[in-house]
Amino acid sequence: MVVPSRLRTPNPHLGAYYGIVTAAFVSLIVVLAMFEQLGWGESLLAQTMMLVPLALFLLIAIGARTTQATDFFASGRRVPAVYNGFVLAAVAVGGVGFLAYIGTLYFLGFDALAIGLGWTFGIFAAGVLFVPYLRKAGSYTVPSFLGHRFRSRSLRMAASAMQLAPTALLLVAELKIAALIAAFFLPVSFSLGVLLIAALIAAFAILGGMRSLTWTGSAEFLVGAVGLAVVVTTIAILLSNAPAPQLTYGAMFPALQNAEITAGITPLNPGEIAAALPGTAPSPAAKPFLQSFGILGSFDFATLFLCLALGTAALPSLLVRSGVTSSLPEQRRSSAWALLFVAAFVITAPAMAVFAKLIIFRDLALAPSSALPGWLAELSANKLLQTGDANGDGTIGAAELFIGRDGVTLALPSAAGLPYVLTVLMGTAALAVALAAAAAHLFTLGASLAEDLYRVLDRHETLPRIVAAWAAIAATALAAVVFLMIADLDPLKTALLAFAFAGATFFPTLLLAIWWPRCTKWGALAALGAGFAMMLIEVLFGGALGLGLTGLTIPLASLIGAVVALGAGVGVSLYISAPSKMVDDYREVMRDPGGDTIYDRAQMRAAATAAATAAAAEAGP
């Protein structure tokens, strides 16, 4: 008998299990810290710190394996709100947020705050505008929701095809970040790292689909949160004697400003630096941390914020998790938990950037180039920093200190003089979060290809449902590996492009589909197509119709695309005849917070009809 999702109860021992996982990880950190003092080498420390959690994640995925469709695509609809919040937060932040956002804060300071603010507002907007209604619909993917909402196979397939852009871009960005960390700490090349990481996340997704992603993702979130908290709190205690970095880094601004002035960093004007966002190649920090709108003007700040907000709110990899909890109120609460966790990270990230910049510039400003601090040699040996007295003035200035954007977070523990185990801990935390995000993007893409393209095109269902999803996930992982072997991409800019695509295509379409009763299938198709076309024009020709001010045109193009898509959706819906009674009824039931999940009820009805037909056939003439 099929049990309605609201009556399904989660495992009552989940708290104990994840308490054990967290305690085991903390114990591992303590034990390795002791072993480092006893003389363990860096290589052995790094391998143990990284491989033990990876083995644990794999074990959890094996334990959560399933071949049941509800478990595979919706985690059995019994995930408690907090755990779904864990995974949503890990996917929203990802390895790109963990390394590239903190690095961008180091370079841009104040101006980079738009990124974190955009993510947080996006999660909030998704919780208000989309998540409760997607939960009531209960479709396994966002394209299938649109297909069910408008009773349209063509819309479902079109949405699946357009979902490729944001999810595939985020998948390769996260995969690259994870592979870079693996190549940095483990004895593997970047190419082998990509292959191994892709195989690992494909195993997570294939073994138990959404179910294993939920439980591995929760563990990955905890590893990421513990790793970040331990390192940043330790540095805060060293610098301010208080274990609250978020509250104390403000008091360090005068010292930071002095160090920046001594190192030769002077205020900038928007447009002075050609590239608004820092790239992956090591470069010098040129802007004072606190200067407002020095590289991005207030207009670019606002467009970047809005682009990331719309993109996060409509990101298919986040919205696909809208059906995993037991009820609609529980799903709303999970969005609020995710919001809290993302906000906690976003509030902490500037503290990390300030600590890194203060330590690096304070030490360099005091030291002559002939007697540089020991940590600098260590970081130079690890290729996280490059420096040299290029102008021969006997000191190292800001313009002579080159640091990689994605290496700032990993360089911080060493620069603060902390044991190597904390550098590896930071790497492990970033790797764990990147794995959670990459696996979520891989599953979203693979599940949609199988459910919304293959199953719609192949009416005879030659391959069973789960087998089709396995094949699609494996093929997607392979394609991502091949792409990363060939292409060299910047994870931050790739992720920004992905959010821009999601904001321009899915945000207006979902807004109309959920909130506007008059929206029709053709209107939704027009909205999807118009937003996608605008982004395609930006990617192919660039320039955001000539309106971009400081070279950061993708966010502006995304916002223009979202407005054009909204207009196209409204115009086409009004031009073509009103939605049918059936489409209207679906919308009304979707907007009703009571009752069972629409998709599950349809499945139960189909199963009952099949059973009745079979019984009638058995009774025979």
Add this chain to the structure above:
Amino acid sequence: MATKVPVSDPARDRHQLQTLILAITILSMVLLAVFFAVMFAAWLNQFGFLHFPLGFYLLAQGLLIFIVAAGFWFIRVQERIDLARSESEGLG
């Protein structure tokens, strides 16, 4: 869709209107706060708060705390609106 949906239902219409008003209110409130903070950030930076320049503090922490509080407040109000609908439908 096998479920029969009535053409006119006062409880449903009231619920949908209240939900729409709540969504518009809460989103516009947060958006206005963000744009106010962005527009006046440079001016606000002359004031201090917890050792932070105020404009920086609002964008780095203050607005985020406000968004989280708004998120939990939204759940509370929306659940009350949903409960009112289910109660009136139960009575009906």
